[in-house]
Amino acid sequence: MNFTAVSIAMAPEHLLLAGIVTLLILEIAADDSPAALPLSVLFVAAAAGAAAWLGFTGWTGAPFPGQFVLTPPAAFAKAIVLALAVPVLLMSKDDFGRGAFYPLLLSSLYGVCLLASAESFLTLFLGIELMSIPVYVLVLMGFRRPESAEAALKYLVLSGTASAAFLMGASLMYGSTGSLSLASFGAALSSPDLLARTAVVMVMSAFFLKAAIVPFHGWAPDAYEAASVPSTAYMAVLVKAGVLVAAARVFGTAHVAEPLVGLLAILPLASMVWGNLAAMRQAGLRRMVAYSSIAHAGYLFFAFLGDGPGRFQAVVFYLAAYGVMNILAFAALPWHAQDQERDRLENLKGLFHTHPFAALLIGMAMLSLAGIPPFPGFVAKFLIFKNVMSAGYATWAVLGLVGSYLGIYFYLRVIQFMFMSPREAASGHAPSRGIAMGASLLCLAGSILVAVLPASFLARL
Amino acid sequence: MADATMLNVVLWLPFAGMLAIAVVPAGRDGFVRGLTFWTMVVQFFLAAMLYARFDPAAAGLQAATNVPWIADWGVSYAVGLDGYNILLVLLTAFLGPLVTAGAFSAITKQVKLFYAMVFLIQFAMLGTFLAQDLFLFYLFWEAMLIPMFLMIGIWGGERRIYATLKFFLYTAFGSILMLAAIIWLVWWQWKGTGALSFAFADLLKANVPVGAQFWLLGAFGISFAIKVPMVPLHTWLPDAHVEAPTAGSVILAGVLLKMGTYGFMKLGLPLFPDATRAAVPLLAALGTLSIVYGACLALVQTDIKKIIAYSSISHLGYVVLGLASLDLLGIQGAMMQMVSHGLVAAGLFLMVGMIYERCHTRELAAYGGLARVVPVYSVFFVILTLASVGLPTTSGFTGEFLVLMGAFNAAWKPAAVAIPIGAAVLAVTGVVLGALYMLWFAQRFLFGAERVPHGPVADLNLREKSILAILVAAVFWLGLFPDSAMKRTELAAREYQELVAGARAPAATKLTGAVPAEAAR
Numbered sequence: 001m002n003f004t005a006v007s008i009a010m011a012p013e014h015l016l017l018a019g020i021v022t023l024l025i026l027e028i029a030a031d032d033s034p035a036a037l038p039l040s041v042l043f044v045a046a047a048a049g050a051a052a053w054l055g056f057t058g059w060t061g062a063p064f065p066g067q068f069v070l071t072p073p074a075a076f077a078k079a080i081v082l083a084l085a086v087p088v089l090l091m092s093k094d095d096f097g098r099g100a101f102y103p104l105l106l107s108s109l110y111g112v113c114l115l116a117s118a119e120s121f122l123t124l125f126l127g128i129e130l131m132s133i134p135v136y137v138l139v140l141m142g143f144r145r146p147e148s149a150e151a152a153l154k155y156l157v158l159s160g161t162a163s164a165a166f167l168m169g170a171s172l173m174y175g176s177t178g179s180l181s182l183a184s185f186g187a188a189l190s191s192p193d194l195l196a197r198t199a200v201v202m203v204m205s206a207f208f209l210k211a212a213i214v215p216f217h218g219w220a221p222d223a224y225e226a227a228s229v230p231s232t233a234y235m236a237v238l239v240k241a242g243v244l245v246a247a248a249r250v251f252g253t254a255h256v257a258e259p260l261v262g263l264l265a266i267l268p269l270a271s272m273v274w275g276n277l278a279a280m281r282q283a284g285l286r287r288m289v290a291y292s293s294i295a296h297a298g299y300l301f302f303a304f305l306g307d308g309p310g311r312f313q314a315v316v317f318y319l320a321a322y323g324v325m326n327i328l329a330f331a332a333l334p335w336h337a338q339d340q341e342r343d344r345l346e347n348l349k350g351l352f353h354t355h356p357f358a359a360l361l362i363g364m365a366m367l368s369l370a371g372i373p374p375f376p377g378f379v380a381k382f383l384i385f386k387n388v389m390s391a392g393y394a395t396w397a398v399l400g401l402v403g404s405y406l407g408i409y410f411y412l413r414v415i416q417f418m419f420m421s422p423r424e425a426a427s428g429h430a431p432s433r434g435i436a437m438g439a440s441l442l443c444l445a446g447s448i449l450v451a452v453l454p455a456s457f458l459a460r461l
Numbered sequence: 462m463a464d465a466t467m468l469n470v471v472l473w474l475p476f477a478g479m480l481a482i483a484v485v486p487a488g489r490d491g492f493v494r495g496l497t498f499w500t501m502v503v504q505f506f507l508a509a510m511l512y513a514r515f516d517p518a519a520a521g522l523q524a525a526t527n528v529p530w531i532a533d534w535g536v537s538y539a540v541g542l543d544g545y546n547i548l549l550v551l552l553t554a555f556l557g558p559l560v561t562a563g564a565f566s567a568i569t570k571q572v573k574l575f576y577a578m579v580f581l582i583q584f585a586m587l588g589t590f591l592a593q594d595l596f597l598f599y600l601f602w603e604a605m606l607i608p609m610f611l612m613i614g615i616w617g618g619e620r621r622i623y624a625t626l627k628f629f630l631y632t633a634f635g636s637i638l639m640l641a642a643i644i645w646l647v648w649w650q651w652k653g654t655g656a657l658s659f660a661f662a663d664l665l666k667a668n669v670p671v672g673a674q675f676w677l678l679g680a681f682g683i684s685f686a687i688k689v690p691m692v693p694l695h696t697w698l699p700d701a702h703v704e705a706p707t708a709g710s711v712i713l714a715g716v717l718l719k720m721g722t723y724g725f726m727k728l729g730l731p732l733f734p735d736a737t738r739a740a741v742p743l744l745a746a747l748g749t750l751s752i753v754y755g756a757c758l759a760l761v762q763t764d765i766k767k768i769i770a771y772s773s774i775s776h777l778g779y780v781v782l783g784l785a786s787l788d789l790l791g792i793q794g795a796m797m798q799m800v801s802h803g804l805v806a807a808g809l810f811l812m813v814g815m816i817y818e819r820c821h822t823r824e825l826a827a828y829g830g831l832a833r834v835v836p837v838y839s840v841f842f843v844i845l846t847l848a849s850v851g852l853p854t855t856s857g858f859t860g861e862f863l864v865l866m867g868a869f870n871a872a873w874k875p876a877a878v879a880i881p882i883g884a885a886v887l888a889v890t891g892v893v894l895g896a897l898y899m900l901w902f903a904q905r906f907l908f909g910a911e912r913v914p915h916g917p918v919a920d921l922n923l924r925e926k927s928i929l930a931i932l933v934a935a936v937f938w939l940g941l942f943p944d945s946a947m948k949r950t951e952l953a954a955r956e957y958q959e960l961v962a963g964a965r966a967p968a969a970t971k972l973t974g975a976v977p978a979e980a981a982r
Contacts, residue, residue, distance in 0.1 A: 352574075372633075373603040379531075382644070386534075389644045390651075398641045405637045412610070412629060416622060420614040455531040 006063040009070040011054065012047040012078050016110045019043025023103040032098045040102040041089050044109065048082035051075050051113075055460060062119070066181060069119045076460050077116045077316045081241050083446070084323045085109055088238070090439035091331045092230035101141060104134040105234065112242035118249055121170035121180045128166065128210070131242045132159050138231040139223050151219075151226035158219045162209035169202030186254030203250065204263065210243040211297040212290075214271040224290035228339065232286050233330040236293045237323040244300050248315045253308030264304050265396045271298030272403035280410045284343045285333070288410060289326065292369060295407055296322055299384055302400050306387025313461040314383045320457065321380035321450050322369065328443035329365035331436050332358040348414060349421040359418040361440050368447065370411040371404055376450040383458075464514060464524035465541075467507055471554065472540060472587050474504045479580035482573055490572040494565055497576040501557035501583070508554035515547050517948040520956070522593065531596075535657035539593040544953025545727045546590040548796060548946055549719055552803045553586050555935065556715045559928050563811050564708040566924075567818055568616060575616060579708065582608040586716050590723065595643055596659040598728075603636055605717065609709065616706040624697075624704035631697040635684030642680035646732070649673070664732060665960065674736035681729040682740075688721030689777050692751045702770035703823070707814025710766065714773050715807035719799045722780040726795070730784065731960035738878045738961065744785035745868070745880035751778030752891035760898040764823045765816075768902050769809045772849060775895060776802045782888055783864035785880060787962045791867015792954040793947055798860030800946065801848070801939060805857055808845045808932040812838070815925055819918040825902070830911035835920045839907045841929045846903045848936045850896045856939035865889060878962070 007014065019040060026033050055075035062069040085105070092101060111131030118124040136159070139152040170180065176195035177184040185203065188196035205216070212220035224232045256264055275295030282288040303314040334355055336342035352359040368375030381404065388397040450457060478500040485493055515523060525541030542550065561579060568575045585608070588601030606629055613625035650667040651657045658664070669677065687694045698718075702710050730737040737744075755775030762768045776798065783795030815838070816831075817823055832839040848855035851862070868885040871878075921929070939946060 352571075356574075367607060372607065373600040378600075378603075382640070385641075386644050386648070389641075390648050394641075394645060397644065401637045401641050405634060408633050409626070409630060412626060415610075416614060416626070419611060420622060420625075455533060458531070458533050 002063070005061050008059065009054070009061050009063045010068070011050040012075075012082065013110060013113050015043055015047040015050055016106050016113065019047075020103050020106045020110070023106065027100065027103065034098050036098050036102045037089065037093055037096075040106055041086060043106065044082055044085050044089060047109075047113075048079050048086065051079035051082055055079055064123075067120050067123045068114075068117050070117055073312055073316070073461050074116045077245055077312075078113050080316060080320045080323075081112050081116070081238060081245070082109065084237055084241070084320070084327060085234075087327050087331055087439035087442050088230055088234050090442070091233065091327075091436045093435045094335055095228045095230055096141070101138070101230075104137055104141075108132075108134040108138075108234075109238070112238060112245070115242050115246040115249065118246065119182055121173065121182065124182070124246055124249065125163070125166060125170065127242070128246060129163060131239060132163070132210070135231075135235060135239055138234065139227045141228065141231065147222070148226040151222035155219045155223040158209060158216075162206045162216075165202050165209070166206035169199045169204075169206060172196075172199035172202060175199075182250055182252060185250050186252045189251075189254050189260060190257040200260065201263070204260075207243060207247045207250075208267060208301075211240060211247075211301070212271075212294050213267050213297050213301060214274045214294065215267075217271065217275070217294045220294060221287045221290040224293075225284060225286045225343070227286075229286075229330055229333065229342070232289065233327050236289055237319075237326050240293060240297060240300075241319045241323060244297075244315050244319060247301075247304070248312045251304055251308075251311065253311065255308060256304060261305065261393070264301060265393070268298035268301040269396070269399055269403055271295060271301075272400060273406060276403065276407035276410070279407070280413075282410075283345055285345055285348075286343055288345065288414075289329075292407065292410070293326075295403075296369075299381060299400070299404065302388055302396070303384045305393050305396060306384070306391050310383075310387050313458060314380075314387050316461050317383055317454075317457060318380040321376035321447070324443050324446045324450065325365040325368040325375070325377060328440050328447065329362050329369075331440040331443060332361040332365070334358055335436070345414065345417060348417045350423040351418040353423040357437075358440075361444060363415045363418060364444075364447075366411040366414045370408045372408070374451060376447050376454070379451070379454045464511060465526050467511055468524040468540065468542060468591070469526055471504055471507045471511065471550075472584065472591055474500060474507075475557075475580040475584040475587070479577045479584070482577045482580065485573065487573065493573055493576050494561070497579060498558055498561045500580075501554075501561050504583075505554045505558055508551055511542060512547060512551045512949075515542060515949055517544075517951065520952050525593070527593075533657075534596070534659070536596040536659050537594050538597060539660060540588070540591040540597075541593050542591070544950045544956070545723070547949050548800045549590050549716070549723060549803075550587060552719075552800050553583065553590065553716050556711065556803065556807055557583050559807070559811070559932060560708050560711050560715075562924060562928055563711065563814065564706070567707055567814060571615060575612070575708075578608040578612050579712075582612070582712060586712075586720070589720055593661050594659045595647070595661065595664060595728075598661075599636075599640065599643060602639075602720065602724075603633075605720070606632055606636075609713065609717065612709040612712075613701060613705045616709070617704040619704070620700070621704045624700040627697045628701040631687055631694075635687040638680040639684035642677045645673070646677060661728070667732075669733060671735045674733040675739075678729065678733040678736040678740060681724070681732070685721040685724040685729050686747070688724065689718060689751075689781065690721065690774060691747050691778070691781060692754045692774065695751070695755075695774050698774060699767050699770045702773075702810075703764060703766045707810060707817070710770075710810040710814070711807045714769070714810055715803045718773060718777055719803060722777060722784065722795065722799055725781070726784055726792075726957055731957060734961045741785050741787065741878040742881055742884075745782055745884045748778045748781030748785055749884040749887045749891070751775065751781065752888050753778075753894065756891050756894035756898060760894065760901070763825050765825050765828075765902070765906070766810070766813050766823050768825070768898065769806060769813060772809075772895070772899065773802065773806050775891060776806070776849075778891070779861055779864045779888070782880075782884065783867055784957075786864070786867040786871035787878060787958055788867035788870040789954055789958055790863050790870060792957055793950060794860050794863025794865075794867055796950045796954065797856065797939070797943060797946065798864055801856035801860040801936070804932055804936050804939070805845055805848045805855075808841075808929060808936070809849065811928060811932070812842055812845065815921065816918075820914040822914050824914075825905060827914045828906050828912055829909045830907070831913070832907040833911060834913055835918060837920050837926060841921075841926075841933065842907060843903060844933050845929075845936070846899050848940070850899050851892060854937065854940045856936045856943075859940055859943045861892060865892070 055072045111127045114127035136156045209216040272295045275291045279291035368377035371381040522541035527539040530538045585604040592598040610629045759771035780795045783791040848857045851857040872882040872885045
């Protein structure tokens with residue numbers, strides 16, 4: 001272990017850690033200081049900058065050999081994830097603004113960063129737990145009614161189950177291969193050994209549970225609905241990103257062999273179909289986003305059908321395009337003193353008349369999430385289905401595309417509410433706050449960048 | 462200004478216009494209208510200059526731009542003019558200012574958004590015609606959906622939400638199939654050559670196996686057939702037309718429907734020649750079915766907008782029939798018919814909009830004897846009706862006549878594949894039916910006992926007269942002097958014919974000779 005390697009390769013993590021410590025000291029020294037928000041934005045932005053710098057300089061190294069490795073694509077993945085966290089922090093001003101929200105969120109981010117660099121099941125587990133545990137608290141911090149507690153508990157129990165399944169899988173893997181390295185998973189994928197097979201299925205179901213793939217999706221709508229808007233955005237985007245990046249690390253560039261293809265295709269396909277169908281019937285924005293994120297998890301896992309080398313690129317690019325648009329929608333959502341009212345889709349009616357700019361932004365986000373060109377969501381979806389098709393799974397690709405077609409309607413419904421309904425007198429939207437607008441503008445800039453110059457992203461991942 | 466620069470200006474001017482509207486402060490509606498109108502006028506003159514400078518004897522792309530965009534995937538920003546799109550680009554640019562001017566009095570709410578959407582759809586339509594890269598084509602193709610969705614949904618009639626969702630979901634379903642086919646096609650091309658490319662020119666050489674051609678043609682074909690629309694995939698059209706605001710109907714009928722037939726001609730059929738040759742009887746049959754079925758439905762409608770909507774289905778059936786004939790006359794006729802229908806249907810929808818603004822009903826039974834009340838209106842209406850029927854000297858005649866010639870040629874002395882003679886004969890009865898429903902419509906509408914809903918109405922004002930006069934002039938220009946247009950499309954028609962009917966080799970290189978004079982005059 002070499003000191004400079006550790007300090008440089010882990011610079012983003014170190015900056016996050018420094019942020020966590022500073023925020024904790026601040027919390028102790030000055031109860032509920034308003035400085036928590038700007039400080040956390042500063043540290044996260046610095047960490048994102050450090051990760052991007054590591055990526056641009058092409059820094060490669062393994063400060064903890066076999067446990068933690070940094071390559072330029074991993075560094076860029078971290079940079080993207082951390083950059084996505086900045087607007088989430090900004091939009092939290094109205095809901096939290098101070099207090100324990102920030103150290104918790106930064107701790108969870110630390111876990112996400114760890115996942116992008118993990119090279120053994122040990123580090124990976126550490127990252128998953130570090131990412132998830134603060135989120136249970138974040139869900140509860142939106143506590144406004146008894147259901148919040150129930151949802152948080154549900155999430156805790158099911159997520160704990162996933163962790164247990166993951167540990168079980170990892171230990172079986174160790175039993176069959178004698179190694180905890182992630183590379184052993186790739187080998188186990190094509191191994192005829194029953195033990196290794198079981199391990200693969202255990203690990204995969206853990207990922208499915210964490211990413212809310214049908215039939216392991218039951219917790220997501222409740223948890224998303226119970227949490228406050230910034231926490232929901234964090235869960236829908238960053239936690240999902242963490243899980244998918246972890247899955248991409250585990251699968252590496254290994255080829256997915258026959259019996260697993262079915263598992264990897266059918267469950268994600270079911271998620272697309274069920275997520276999109278269920279989303280049509282939701283009356284609340286957060287539940288709709290929850291079901292839509294179930295469908296998106298389906299598209300993301302489809303990427304694993306594709307050939308190994310392009311997999312990480314496809315997943316991270318999709319996460320960037322999906323994340324920036326999802327956060328954009330949440331950030332542009334007009335403020336309402338009553339959280340329940342803010343969530344009701346019906347209350348978006350006539351939004352274009354009262355907040356034209358917010359309506360345009362949300363509309364763009366919806367079209368992008370639906371995968372309508374020329375928005376970035378389309379390019380990302382295109383990349384995934386292109387990879388699936390190139391791997392020779394034309395039928396699955398067509399079925400997946402048809403599944404994604406089902407998702408168009410409920411996104412359009414949001415646009416229909418905002419643009420095609422008369423002004424509702426009772427909706428009573430307060431003017432958007434400046435800082436949330438700043439967050440959405442940041443997302444807008446990011447999404448334009450992704451849409452106009454996808455090549456510059458793809459080349460680096 | 463170099464041609465390529467000019468073409469890019471034509472394409473991006475509406476986009477710039479949209480951005481400009483975004484920064485205009487609210488409440489300056491008059492300024493927004495003027496800005497849109499004059500931008501469109503400038504765009505039309507630039508497009509007309511490009512048309513004038515277009516060299517009919519040169520094969521391949523003219524005024525082309527090709528800049529790599531997503532290099533990893535072989536996607537480039539490739540646009541250019543050729544015989545396939547030159548007329549349609551001119552038509553789109555020509556209708557732009559007329560649509561804008563036609564909407565001045567009808568659109569009074571959310572004016573900024575409306576003209577921004579007019580700009581956006583203009584941009585997307587031109588982009589679809591000009592794109593020479595499949596990825597770019599698909600982007601523009603889909604981008605057309607959004608402004609039309611909003612146009613129908615915000616400024617439409619009673620059942621606008623239903624109509625606009627139906628329009629969007631119908632079209633998007635076709636697009637999904639096309640997307641799957643695009644991915645497969647590009648993947649196949651990549652497997653053969655080792656280099657990813659979305660360029661039309663590369664994909665035409667992709668040598669797709671015959672079995673796969675059927676699937677791909679099916680996917681592309683359904684997508685294009687929905688857009689045309691061909692019976693039995695036409696049910697979204699009457700709803701969309703009836704509920705859309707006038708400007709939306711005009712754009713829909715004038716340009717958007719041509720996307721489907723243009724897609725067939727430029728991509729769908731030449732990419733998969735073997736499957737196309739096998740599918741020619743089916744295509745011809747569906748084209749004829751659209752002609753006859755559309756005409757029969759138009760005959761029984763009681764809503765004046767629906768009559769014209771169904772007549773569009775009928776008229777676009779000729780285009781499909783012409784393309785399926787694989788006969789030079791038929792193909793040229795199909796191209797003429799596209800432009801002619803664009804002008805005539807646009808004019809008729811504008812006129813329906815004008816009377817609706819005055820009388821607030823589209824019920825045909827409510828009207829009668831308009832000829833005495835609004836004589837100028839009636840004159841224009843009769844002219845457009847006759848053009849729609851295909852009276853010689855109007856553009857409608859050139860198109861329909863050539864298509865029917867082509868169809869009979871292909872049925873009697875087939876060059877490559879015969880189309881059923883029954884289809885050609887039935888298509889002729891379609892002309893009779895067309896005359897029947899349009900003239901009957903005009904008779905009930907303009908003549909007979911005087912019935913004017915909502916009291917005395919004023920005749921056309923100067924703005925409306927000018928719009929219609931310009932349209933009618935274009936209709937006659939195309940009817941009397943089709944030469945100028947037809948010589949520009951001839952090489953493309955030959956190329957299309959050779960790609961589909963001839964050997965598999967791309968034929969562009971063999972076509973550089975002078976244009977023979979045998980094209981129908």
